[in-house]
Amino acid sequence: MTxxxxxxxxxxxxxxxxxxxxxxxxxxxxxxxxxTLLVLAVVTYLGIWFDVHFxxxxxxxxxxxxxxxxxxxxxxxPALLLAYAAIxxxxxxxxxxxxxxxxxxxxxxxxxxxTLLFTAAWVAERIYLAGRALAxxxxxxxxxxxxxxxxxxxxxxxGIALLVLARLERNFALFAFTAGYLAVVLVPINFGWxxxxxNTRMYWVPGQVISATVLLLGAAGFAMARRRRx
Amino acid sequence: xTGAFDPEAAHPITGLDEVxxxxxxxxxxxxxxxxxxxEFGYLRTQLDLTAGNLSKHxxxxxxxxxxxxxxxxxxxxxxxxxxxxPAGTASLADEIARLKQLIARVETSDIPEDR
Numbered sequence: 001m002t003x004x005x006x007x008x009x010x011x012x013x014x015x016x017x018x019x020x021x022x023x024x025x026x027x028x029x030x031x032x033x034x035x036t037l038l039v040l041a042v043v044t045y046l047g048i049w050f051d052v053h054f055x056x057x058x059x060x061x062x063x064x065x066x067x068x069x070x071x072x073x074x075x076x077x078p079a080l081l082l083a084y085a086a087i088x089x090x091x092x093x094x095x096x097x098x099x100x101x102x103x104x105x106x107x108x109x110x111x112x113x114x115t116l117l118f119t120a121a122w123v124a125e126r127i128y129l130a131g132r133a134l135a136x137x138x139x140x141x142x143x144x145x146x147x148x149x150x151x152x153x154x155x156x157x158x159g160i161a162l163l164v165l166a167r168l169e170r171n172f173a174l175f176a177f178t179a180g181y182l183a184v185v186l187v188p189i190n191f192g193w194x195x196x197x198x199n200t201r202m203y204w205v206p207g208q209v210i211s212a213t214v215l216l217l218g219a220a221g222f223a224m225a226r227r228r229r230x
Numbered sequence: 231x232t233g234a235f236d237p238e239a240a241h242p243i244t245g246l247d248e249v250x251x252x253x254x255x256x257x258x259x260x261x262x263x264x265x266x267x268x269e270f271g272y273l274r275t276q277l278d279l280t281a282g283n284l285s286k287h288x289x290x291x292x293x294x295x296x297x298x299x300x301x302x303x304x305x306x307x308x309x310x311x312x313x314x315x316p317a318g319t320a321s322l323a324d325e326i327a328r329l330k331q332l333i334a335r336v337e338t339s340d341i342p343e344d345r
Contacts, residue, residue: 012332015253019260019326022276026264029272099269 029098033174034223036087036165040158041215043083047154048208050075057200065200068126076154077119084111084161107165114157121152147186155185155211173225177218184214249294250325254279254287259322262297262314270310288312296321 054071084107091104150156159182166175188207250256257277262268274284291297296318300311314322 012329012336015256016326016329016333018253019256019329022257022260023264025276026261026268030265099272101266101268103266 026100027169030095030100030103031169031171032091032094033171034219034226035090037215037219037222039083039087041212041219043079044208044212044215047075047079048205051204051208052201055201067200073122077115080115080154081112084108103168106168107161110164111161114161118152118154118157146188150186159185181214185211246328247321247325249290250321255291256325258287258291259296259314259318262312263319263322267311267313273312
């Protein structure tokens with residue numbers, strides 16, 4: 001850059017191009033995508049243990065089981081809130097060290113709101129199902145119910161919040177990654193581990209392993225891309 | 231007469247603000263707008279300027295009330311942070327709009343660009 005004034009006709013395009021290039025460089029320097037995905041991957045892996053360990057399963061003699069995923073309800077709300085706080089703190093700290101402000105707060109707020117939304121939905125579902133007989137809840141549930149259930153779960157809400165982050169950072173790569181992640185989360189994957197009795201605890205494990213692994217691979221990919229750019 | 235920018239009424243170059251329409255100062259505004267808050271050292275690196283040169287440009291922008299400069303310490307290290315004022319944000323948006331208008335005029339005009 002020079003200090004020359006620029007009244008010439010040929011210059012507006014160059015000036016505008018410089019403005020866009022500088023803005024883009026700032027956005028790149030503000031990003032900490034790989035840390036976000038790494039934190040969310042770790043939280044998701046830990047959540048698997050809580051889900052399996054604290055799930056209450058009661059099977060009748062006719063192999064009809066009533067289960068309650070208490071681990072999800074007790075682990076995920078505080079875990080996600082802590083994760084978003086940690087991500088916001090990391091963004092602010094790293095941006096500050098680089099000499100920049102951070103634009104992470106709307107993401108952290110969205111994350112907190114989606115966490116509350118998922119918690120409220122799960123509590124409402126528990127209250128709704130608690131007083132009903134198994135026969136009143138026919139299985140399998142309609143596909144749209146399963147879709148909403150997967151979307152409103154913590155894994156779907158992570159994706160919704162990531163879309164907000166991609167928009168904030170104008171990060172097309174993160175947007176594309178999140179679209180793929182949401183597709184994986186919203187498609188039921190169980191490797192045929194559908195079972196009764198003891199296997200009920202493992203029913204949701206494959207999907208969660210896949211979600212966490214996708215996040216972890218994303219973290220690795222964004223970290224490598226950042227290192228290459230430097 | 232209003233303050234709105236009408237491309238048909240006047241040539242966009244007549245409304246250019248010399249404080250903003252300067253490569254370095256426009257760069258400072260663009261970076262600060264995108265960063266929300268930027269440190270002196272980051273600006274100096276990105277704009278490839280000496281400290282003295284950048285300080286002069288920042289003084290011009292501060293005198294025009296387009297930026298605010300905040301000096302402080304982090305540990306024993308002095309740091310200077312720059313933020314954009316609402317007037318600075320408006321000036322940057324106006325400058326970018328005028329630049330786009332200028333480009334559009336050049337592209338639609340019969341006048342050769344390198345005249």
